[in-house]
Amino acid sequence: MFSPIKNTKLYEQVIEQIKDMIAKGILKKGDKLPSERELVDHLQVSRTSIREALRALQIMGLIECRQGEGNFISQSFEHSFFEPLSIMFMLQETNPEEIIEVRKVIEVETAAIAAKKITEEELESLEILIKAFKNSTDENDNVKIDKKFHYEIAQASRNFIILNILNAISSLIDSFIKDARKKILTDEKNREVLAMQHEEIYNALKKGDSKKAAEAMRKHLDFANEYMIK
């Protein structure tokens, strides 16, 4: 299962061995990792190196530490890219426009992919969100509904890498462009425009029309982005 480790940069090798077990299918999503003590025995490195490796995996969101229970491989990876992305974002002195540009780059094409893969159930769920958005006048609720609408379309693309990148981008938007989503929704007229645009996207997805779905998403994001950057 494990081989004892010899070289320098021990924590890297611990990670490599954990990765190797994942690659071989020995460790799967949700599985419990061996205890720190067991890892020390198996890999024959110091407890410090083991802990460094585990902490790094934890910070990246790839493993979870449950108090009194031990370390588990995460079930979902929503946090995995956010930490490095957010630190890099600040270091590069990136302007918020870049985040919004990335969101557009990914979501437009994702809508096109989703149009080919979306299920009846997923369409129904989008329909419910569209109605809820129209009926609610609470900005905070509408922010949540809007996020869910976009999230479900990304999910319908069946591409988990895209989904995870979009999650990270979404967290970046939330933390660096504070209240951006709320700003646009405080205006009654905007809410109507956005509701109409959501419907356009929905109709294109329902028809399985990739080109129209991409166009509708582009229009929608261009409209929303104007408020984000202001």
Added chain:
Amino acid sequence: MFSPIKNTKLYEQVIEQIKDMIAKGILKKGDKLPSERELVDHLQVSRTSIREALRALQIMGLIECRQGEGNFISQSFEHSFFEPLSIMFMLQETNPEEIIEVRKVIEVETAAIAAKKITEEELESLEILIKAFKNSTDENDNVKIDKKFHYEIAQASRNFIILNILNAISSLIDSFIKDARKKILTDEKNREVLAMQHEEIYNALKKGDSKKAAEAMRKHLDFANEYMIK
């Protein structure tokens, strides 16, 4: 500069404080971090927590440890997303098609953005790469030239988040679809097709035509991807 730390999850708080210094501009790209001992003194946490935090940042590629010199904020972040992406990729039992799909999603729209921002110098550099690609019959060289061609277009988009995501995707392709790039280039005819497609992309970029650049990139990737997945 630093405030002493009180709570649990100490390593997370160490990272928060380092992030805070980055956000405030106290720490910039390439800067040296305070020594482990100084961090222990300032933050009043154990050396173990400091080391855990530093290791995590190192594994994410956000800081670099230079032997005998200490820890530095990285100058570039080419590695930052690869580690979490690659582990997640294996855990999700993602199929290689998904990586290729993500690459297409991002590169097609990136070409459109690049068409609006590319400089004369960058166009010249692409021209040189196109010529080099035509004149070389060595697959290994051509793999490198091809990668550089795509990398430079991404760079011309002036969006560092996009550039870094594409780097991570490119590393994923290299490690999970081994020899994929080489496979396509062993056939003389493919090389000619690819060379022509590179020229089409270049011409659209030179004209500043976003739509054509995106179309040419889409055609190019669709052609290349057929070989990748086989």
